[in-house]
Amino acid sequence: MQNFVFHNPTKVIFGKGTIPTIGKEIAKSNVGKVLLLAGGGSIKNNGVYQQVVDSLRANKIEWIEHWGVRANPVLSHANEGIRIIKEKGLEGILAVGGGSVIDEGKSIAAGVFLDNLWDAFERKVNITKALPIFTVLTISATCSEMDPYAVLTNEEENKKWNIGSPVLYPKVSVVDPSVQFTLPWHQTVYGAIDALSHIMEFYFQSKGEEPTTSLDETLILNIFRSVDTLQKDPKNYDARATLAWSAILALNGFSAAGLYGGDWACHTIEHGISALHPEVAHGAGLAVVFPAWIKYIHPLNEPTFLRWAKNIFNKNNVESAVVALKEKYKSWGAPVSLRDLNITKDEISKIAEIIYKATEIRNIGEIKNLDYNDIIEILKIAY
Amino acid sequence: MQNFVFHNPTKVIFGKGTIPTIGKEIAKSNVGKVLLLAGGGSIKNNGVYQQVVDSLRANKIEWIEHWGVRANPVLSHANEGIRIIKEKGLEGILAVGGGSVIDEGKSIAAGVFLDNLWDAFERKVNITKALPIFTVLTISATCSEMDPYAVLTNEEENKKWNIGSPVLYPKVSVVDPSVQFTLPWHQTVYGAIDALSHIMEFYFQSKGEEPTTSLDETLILNIFRSVDTLQKDPKNYDARATLAWSAILALNGFSAAGLYGGDWACHTIEHGISALHPEVAHGAGLAVVFPAWIKYIHPLNEPTFLRWAKNIFNKNNVESAVVALKEKYKSWGAPVSLRDLNITKDEISKIAEIIYKATEIRNIGEIKNLDYNDIIEILKIAY
Numbered sequence: 001m002q003n004f005v006f007h008n009p010t011k012v013i014f015g016k017g018t019i020p021t022i023g024k025e026i027a028k029s030n031v032g033k034v035l036l037l038a039g040g041g042s043i044k045n046n047g048v049y050q051q052v053v054d055s056l057r058a059n060k061i062e063w064i065e066h067w068g069v070r071a072n073p074v075l076s077h078a079n080e081g082i083r084i085i086k087e088k089g090l091e092g093i094l095a096v097g098g099g100s101v102i103d104e105g106k107s108i109a110a111g112v113f114l115d116n117l118w119d120a121f122e123r124k125v126n127i128t129k130a131l132p133i134f135t136v137l138t139i140s141a142t143c144s145e146m147d148p149y150a151v152l153t154n155e156e157e158n159k160k161w162n163i164g165s166p167v168l169y170p171k172v173s174v175v176d177p178s179v180q181f182t183l184p185w186h187q188t189v190y191g192a193i194d195a196l197s198h199i200m201e202f203y204f205q206s207k208g209e210e211p212t213t214s215l216d217e218t219l220i221l222n223i224f225r226s227v228d229t230l231q232k233d234p235k236n237y238d239a240r241a242t243l244a245w246s247a248i249l250a251l252n253g254f255s256a257a258g259l260y261g262g263d264w265a266c267h268t269i270e271h272g273i274s275a276l277h278p279e280v281a282h283g284a285g286l287a288v289v290f291p292a293w294i295k296y297i298h299p300l301n302e303p304t305f306l307r308w309a310k311n312i313f314n315k316n317n318v319e320s321a322v323v324a325l326k327e328k329y330k331s332w333g334a335p336v337s338l339r340d341l342n343i344t345k346d347e348i349s350k351i352a353e354i355i356y357k358a359t360e361i362r363n364i365g366e367i368k369n370l371d372y373n374d375i376i377e378i379l380k381i382a383y
Numbered sequence: 384m385q386n387f388v389f390h391n392p393t394k395v396i397f398g399k400g401t402i403p404t405i406g407k408e409i410a411k412s413n414v415g416k417v418l419l420l421a422g423g424g425s426i427k428n429n430g431v432y433q434q435v436v437d438s439l440r441a442n443k444i445e446w447i448e449h450w451g452v453r454a455n456p457v458l459s460h461a462n463e464g465i466r467i468i469k470e471k472g473l474e475g476i477l478a479v480g481g482g483s484v485i486d487e488g489k490s491i492a493a494g495v496f497l498d499n500l501w502d503a504f505e506r507k508v509n510i511t512k513a514l515p516i517f518t519v520l521t522i523s524a525t526c527s528e529m530d531p532y533a534v535l536t537n538e539e540e541n542k543k544w545n546i547g548s549p550v551l552y553p554k555v556s557v558v559d560p561s562v563q564f565t566l567p568w569h570q571t572v573y574g575a576i577d578a579l580s581h582i583m584e585f586y587f588q589s590k591g592e593e594p595t596t597s598l599d600e601t602l603i604l605n606i607f608r609s610v611d612t613l614q615k616d617p618k619n620y621d622a623r624a625t626l627a628w629s630a631i632l633a634l635n636g637f638s639a640a641g642l643y644g645g646d647w648a649c650h651t652i653e654h655g656i657s658a659l660h661p662e663v664a665h666g667a668g669l670a671v672v673f674p675a676w677i678k679y680i681h682p683l684n685e686p687t688f689l690r691w692a693k694n695i696f697n698k699n700n701v702e703s704a705v706v707a708l709k710e711k712y713k714s715w716g717a718p719v720s721l722r723d724l725n726i727t728k729d730e731i732s733k734i735a736e737i738i739y740k741a742t743e744i745r746n747i748g749e750i751k752n753l754d755y756n757d758i759i760e761i762l763k764i765a766y
Contacts, residue, residue, distance in 0.1 A: 001398070001560075001620070001621055001624040001625065001628070002398070003397060003398025003399060003400075003401060004397050004398060005394065005395065005396050005397070006394070006395040006397065007393075007394035007395065008391070009390075009392045010390075011388065011389070011390035012388065012389040012390065013388050014386060014387050014388070014389065014640075014641070015384070015385070015386025015387060016386060017386075018386060209621070210605050210608070210609075210621070210625040211601065211602060211605035211625050211628060211629050211632070212628075214601050214604075214605060215598055215601050215602070215605075217601075218594065218597050218598050218600075218601045219594060219598070221597075222593050222594035222597060222598075225593070226593075237384070238384055238592070238593070241384040241641065242384065242593040242594050245384070245594060245595075245640060245641060246594050249594070254637065257397075257628060258397070258624065258628060
């Protein structure tokens with residue numbers, strides 16, 4: 001087992017009917033005025049917005065609303081949030097939404113203390129300070145509700161990059177799985193695929209370190225079962241709750257304990273795809289990239305890929321397990337090829353160039369550090 | 384799934400060679416003078432003491448040593464620690480040892496702010512304040528290194544009771560599994576049985592809530608495999624590390640998420656046994672009590688006990704699985720009956736009376752609230 005530090009200070013309040021606790025939690029933290037950050041308005045239809053503002057009002061928390069966070073959140077909208085906070089003297093962020101809203105919330109929370117927010121994404125400055133972040137989660141996927149990471153797109157430079165800092169752990173996250181009953185089906189699926197991908201980034205790099213490797217397998221199987229159940233019965237609370245908590249365990253430190261930090265090539269490749277095609281959901285991109293990457297990379301850590309094939313799909317070779325993974329994703333209605341995403345063959349080299357930009361600040365992949373040609377090959381398999 | 388709050392702020396630094404980090408962690412917390420609490424002296428033989436004081440010295444942390452914590456730590460020794468802290472103006476606790484040392488450390492940390500420490504165990508006062516607690520773990524068992532609980536024995540009143548408060552989470556715990564290479568075999572085994580028992584307290588009360596129920600099964604199987612490996616190869620680092628991290632996950636909130644809070648009858652019964660017989664290690668007592676309790680209680684939550692029989696021991700009925708559990712414990716050299724502990728039949732009623740005292744402050748057991756006769760019956764089965 002590799003050495004590791006586990007330190008996750010986020011308080012997660014999990015379960016049915018928990019949203020009304022948010023105001024009291026903010027008040028307990030001595031925060032009196034927040035930026036309420038939100039997306040396109042779905043929280044007004046599912047009752048979440050009303051529960052949140054009722055709770056804020058009951059606890060005498062003032063708020064300013066900043067709507068319009070996009071599915072792939074963008075730098076310009078975050079900068080606008082920073083401007084509002086400075087102008088109004090706000091003391092914290094309340095992100096109400098999914099991973100995109102929370103990621104932008106974290107970016108804003110850090111950006112308030114920086115001359116130029118994007119410098120942090122370029123690794124030119126360290127993030128050592130941030131406003132306190134509170135979240136009310138509406139879709140389980142990224143684990144942004146219990147991790148210290150955020151991803152943002154710089155529209156002008158075609159870069160979808162990330163930041164991470166211990167000061168970016170949310171202080172309190174409220175997760176009521178029942179608000180996800182009414183999610184469009186594809187959002188449930190893409191969220192689940194994102195969570196599965198997080199586990200797999202850690203898992204495939206492992207050499208079988210226990211207990212994490214077998215706990216990760218148990219998590220993967222639980223996510224599969226939950227999504228299968230939800231496909232028939234989207235209001236099944238236990239399946240929603242299992243998926244929601246599993247998505248948190250996928251990236252809150254638990255699924256990574258004692259492993260090697262994760263490969264993350266698939267995430268970087270996907271970020272390249274959705275940087276060029278912002279209409280591609282992160283989970284949809286991952287559904288396309290991961291099987292192709294497994295096909296390309298598995299000989300370099302074969303015992304772990306074989307173990308996965310056996311323990312997840314009861315297959316004796318990796319190729320068959322990749323087919324089974326694609327069948328599973330297809331059965332949920334997810335895309336499994338670049339063609340399914342309406343991306344043309346001509347675009348492959350352009351996407352590869354965007355992806356390759358990330359090497360300005362770090363390697364792409366750990367099992368193998370991918371070069372430009374590797375990326376082209378993986379995209380061709382994905383096509 | 385039941386609603387729950389997950390909030391565990393302890394920073395765990397885990398792995399080979401991590402002990403020298405402790406001084407810097409204490410310094411970062413602005414603590415300059417600590418009570419170094421320890422047991423009988425084994426930390427001087429295995430090199431842990433030297434690593435700790437070297438690290439304290441290097442980081443200019445002053446310390447006063449308080450030796451002699453017993454395997455079942457006692458109130459009088461804790462009170463002596465409180466006196467030293469007040470006299471010397473110490474600012475924190477550094478517990479170097481196993482669960483007993485850490486539990487007494489937590490008791491002292493809280494007791495400094497109370498008129499009478501035992502009042503907290505009697506639920507006459509709440510614990511709202513404590514000195515910061517740092518730990519260096521030398522035996523994996525209780526998870527005291529990452530939980531907010533402590534157990535202490537009041538020798539005069541024959542009571543072995545517990546406290547719990549969010550302020551009792553250690554600030555930093557350093558866990559180097561390699562220092563456990565030289566543990567006496569029975570201590571490794573009793574530690575593992577304690578950890579298994581924690582998981583089972585939560586698990587058996589469940590109705591199959593996922594993902595926790597299947598994650599708990601995975602943890603149980605990992606602990607079994609680790610102990611089996613260590614029996615042949617006590618210096619197997621990966622097995623030590625798997626056991627150490629699994630013992631933490633057994634009681635840091637993870638194994639309980641979405642379940643019902645745990646039954647805890649077996650722990651209360653064991654505390655009664657070791658209150659009368661302090662020579663009985665907690666894990667040894669649990670090895671005796673748990674199989675008897677399962678036999679007595681399983682019809683009241685039969686589906687979960689059957690699932691356990693099937694998934695852990697591949698048995699189709701609970702009775703056979705109980706036999707398998709006892710065989711497993713016996714194969715490790717653990718006692719599985721009160722007779723194995725040299726307790727006589729005459730003592731059963733006396734032990735039951737001690738156990739029954741706990742009803743002064745709470746119920747014993749949740750699957751069934753045990754009355755005096757239930758306790759007698761379980762002890763008879765255990766005999």
